[in-house]
Amino acid sequence: MPQLLLEIFSEEIPARMQQGAARDLERMISDRLKAAGLTWEALTTYAGPRRLTLVIDGLPTATPDREEEVKGPRASAPEQALEGFLRKTGLTRDQLTERDGVLFAVLSSKGRATTDLVAEAVDQVVRTFPWPKSMRWGSGTLRWVRPIKRILCLFDGNVVPFEIDGIQSDAITEGHRFLGSGELLRVSDFVDYRTQLEKNFVLLDVADRKLRILEQAKAACAARGLALVDDDGLLDEVAGLAEWPTPILGDMDPQFLALPPEVVRLSMKVHQKYFAVRDPSKDGLAPNFLVVANVEATDGGKALAAGNSRVLSARLNDARFFWDEDQKVGFDAWNAKLSGVTFHAKLGTLAERVERIAALAREIAPLVGADADEAETAARLSKADLVSGMVSEFPELQGIMGGYYARLAGHSDAIADAVRDHYKPQGPADTVPTAPVTVAVALADKLDTLVGFFAIDEKPTGSKDPFALRRAALGVIRLVLENGVRVSLDRLFDLSKPGADPWGFVWPGFELIRFLVDRLKVILRDSGARHDLVDAVIETRKGSEGLVDDDLVRIVRRVEALAAFLATDDGANLLAGFKRASNILRAEEKKGPLPTGMVQTGLPNQPEAETTLAFAVGAARTAVEAALEAEDFAAAMTALARLRAPVDRFFEDVLVNSDIPAERENRLKLLGQVRDVMGQVADFGQIAG
Numbered sequence: 001m002p003q004l005l006l007e008i009f010s011e012e013i014p015a016r017m018q019q020g021a022a023r024d025l026e027r028m029i030s031d032r033l034k035a036a037g038l039t040w041e042a043l044t045t046y047a048g049p050r051r052l053t054l055v056i057d058g059l060p061t062a063t064p065d066r067e068e069e070v071k072g073p074r075a076s077a078p079e080q081a082l083e084g085f086l087r088k089t090g091l092t093r094d095q096l097t098e099r100d101g102v103l104f105a106v107l108s109s110k111g112r113a114t115t116d117l118v119a120e121a122v123d124q125v126v127r128t129f130p131w132p133k134s135m136r137w138g139s140g141t142l143r144w145v146r147p148i149k150r151i152l153c154l155f156d157g158n159v160v161p162f163e164i165d166g167i168q169s170d171a172i173t174e175g176h177r178f179l180g181s182g183e184l185l186r187v188s189d190f191v192d193y194r195t196q197l198e199k200n201f202v203l204l205d206v207a208d209r210k211l212r213i214l215e216q217a218k219a220a221c222a223a224r225g226l227a228l229v230d231d232d233g234l235l236d237e238v239a240g241l242a243e244w245p246t247p248i249l250g251d252m253d254p255q256f257l258a259l260p261p262e263v264v265r266l267s268m269k270v271h272q273k274y275f276a277v278r279d280p281s282k283d284g285l286a287p288n289f290l291v292v293a294n295v296e297a298t299d300g301g302k303a304l305a306a307g308n309s310r311v312l313s314a315r316l317n318d319a320r321f322f323w324d325e326d327q328k329v330g331f332d333a334w335n336a337k338l339s340g341v342t343f344h345a346k347l348g349t350l351a352e353r354v355e356r357i358a359a360l361a362r363e364i365a366p367l368v369g370a371d372a373d374e375a376e377t378a379a380r381l382s383k384a385d386l387v388s389g390m391v392s393e394f395p396e397l398q399g400i401m402g403g404y405y406a407r408l409a410g411h412s413d414a415i416a417d418a419v420r421d422h423y424k425p426q427g428p429a430d431t432v433p434t435a436p437v438t439v440a441v442a443l444a445d446k447l448d449t450l451v452g453f454f455a456i457d458e459k460p461t462g463s464k465d466p467f468a469l470r471r472a473a474l475g476v477i478r479l480v481l482e483n484g485v486r487v488s489l490d491r492l493f494d495l496s497k498p499g500a501d502p503w504g505f506v507w508p509g510f511e512l513i514r515f516l517v518d519r520l521k522v523i524l525r526d527s528g529a530r531h532d533l534v535d536a537v538i539e540t541r542k543g544s545e546g547l548v549d550d551d552l553v554r555i556v557r558r559v560e561a562l563a564a565f566l567a568t569d570d571g572a573n574l575l576a577g578f579k580r581a582s583n584i585l586r587a588e589e590k591k592g593p594l595p596t597g598m599v600q601t602g603l604p605n606q607p608e609a610e611t612t613l614a615f616a617v618g619a620a621r622t623a624v625e626a627a628l629e630a631e632d633f634a635a636a637m638t639a640l641a642r643l644r645a646p647v648d649r650f651f652e653d654v655l656v657n658s659d660i661p662a663e664r665e666n667r668l669k670l671l672g673q674v675r676d677v678m679g680q681v682a683d684f685g686q687i688a689g
Helices: 015-035 079-089 114-128 190-199 206-222 232-238 254-258 261-272 302-329 331-338 350-368 372-381 389-393 400-408 413-421 436-455 469-482 489-495 509-526 531-538 552-566 569-589 608-629 633-641 644-653 661-681
Strands: 003-010 042-047 051-057 066-074 097-099 102-109 148-155 167-170 246-251 275-278 285-293 342-344
Touching (some): 003 114, 003 190, 015 042, 015 114, 015 232, 066 079, 079 102, 206 232, 254 285, 254 302, 261 285, 285 302, 302 389, 302 400, 331 350, 342 350, 350 489, 372 400, 372 436, 400 413, 413 436, 436 469, 436 509, 469 509, 469 552, 489 509, 509 531, 509 552, 552 569, 552 633, 569 633, 569 644, 569 661, 608 644, 608 661, 633 661
Parallel strands (some): 148 167
Antiparallel strands (some): 003 148, 042 051, 097 102, 246 285, 275 285
16 A cells, blocks of 8 residues: 655754654644544654654555434424534435434545645644744744754655645655765655665664664774763764764873763763763773764764864863862851752741751661761751852752762761762662661651642642652652661651741641652552552551551552462452452441441351351451561461351351341341451452452
8 A cells, every 4th residue: 555755854853852753743643644534554753863754654545435324303303403403414404314203414525635634734733743942934934943944745656745834845855964965865755765865874763873873882992992881861862963873982181080980971971972981991981982973084083083082171171170179168168058048938948958857867867777977967968069069060960979079078988978879769760779877868858858848838739740749759668668667657757847847837747648658559550569459458547546557668568468368269259258248238337337346156046157257257356466466467368368268158158137136236247347357457348359
């Protein structure tokens, strides 16, 4: 079947926008063609520095003729209803058909040529494309990320004719700006298009550009006994900067290696888009860099390497200046400056925030096995580097530079590491600190953020979370879980209360617990846990307090034990018995309060199954309470498993709704006790099945 080839050729598209643009192009074209009634076999999009490309295989040449029957009013309906239906359908009364007293309209429409539909779709897409930033050029009204030069649009080998703001569609594209032949390239289909581009030094697919970069970069490094420092983010970016990427290995002055490696790498990455290089036989970086050029130089890249080396030296000289000057200033001066930096209008200055974090870190330290004095000291140093020269130039180095400066100032490794890592984890892929002092400061930092913004009612709403409170909550959860911190959220948030309550707002403790518990649900579900098991454990009540369980470590262990239990025959069958008991009890609750009190045994004519279950429930209650007290959740599940056979036999041999009121009341009490005992472990009513 015919093929559609579309290329929108423009000036340079920013690398960060290219892949999003490819997805938007696919979505927008797909939506419009589907709405027009077209189907296809395959659709692919490509994005590069100067072009967005889309190819669709298996498009029909036209949409099929359509006939649709529309139901109208009854034949006896008022005249106004009939007139409205006729206006809607565009038909006359004699064109309607009648069946069983109801009027129907048959609407027919001829199929449309695919070329017409494509021309309309491309025009709409180009005019409404959702670039993060766009511009208008010349005297036209069209907006695009950069000026559009031409639009290639072929269907079944022929140009789809249309014009958009003076740009006429054609079958022409261009090769590489410098390496290509310089001639316009006329193409006939996608294979010809891709082949001609490659001959003219354009790799269409970003995956091919990445592969070329990695292969040639690693080969260039290996030739000199070096290794490339992997950086997926930088690879994504440079693959969007060059149509024919050519890695070149350059040298830099070895004296710059005296700077922290993070400074060197960031200077290379942020300002110059260079990859760092290391010597596998040594620790740290090598005095080299790797730049990805968009040309193949006749001298093998020597001149390019030398020029880039000079530019890098200028950048690293700036970094060395900040490094030297910061060491002359120190923490006392920086902390004094924090008094003039507002954290939030309602939450005070950064200096006030540091005081809160320091006090909280001291309180948390014993809970995580940290030295309280070291935790407080680290917290007092944690935000100082925000006003240093280096972090002012490279905000990405906050915390990292503080760690270096703390070490140079003579503080212990534990304190310096805590300053460096207290922002962690900053995302799902970030590592979680395990050093006790770092854990204390990291928890204090995130808890202060959560408590402060909840206290002033700046909570996340929908997709909006301007203060990254969801990320802070996930950070707290990961710190607690991955370090096995045994403390309730209620206790943590209670410790986080400012002594004098300077904000004067309602304390949001329980609301914060619910917020973190909801975040925990997300983590557990993402890890593969069944959502109903998570709810069943989290919503288990703690005695008469009416609070959800808020010990994160305990919640996770209970979910794991519950999942293992329900995977057994005993667990699955006991769940069925629980559901049956709950249904009976719910039905009785609608009639009035359920009977309470002791279950009687040894009654006249009492079935053996009833007596057996009564004793089994008593034994299970004792065993479950002991197991839960010891937090041996596997043992608690084992105790529940012993109820499976007595519950099954009870429902086989005993009529709950006996005609004798005393028997019925005793049996309802017994089922209530079964539900209560199981409810100590989890809310089995939340479990599907």
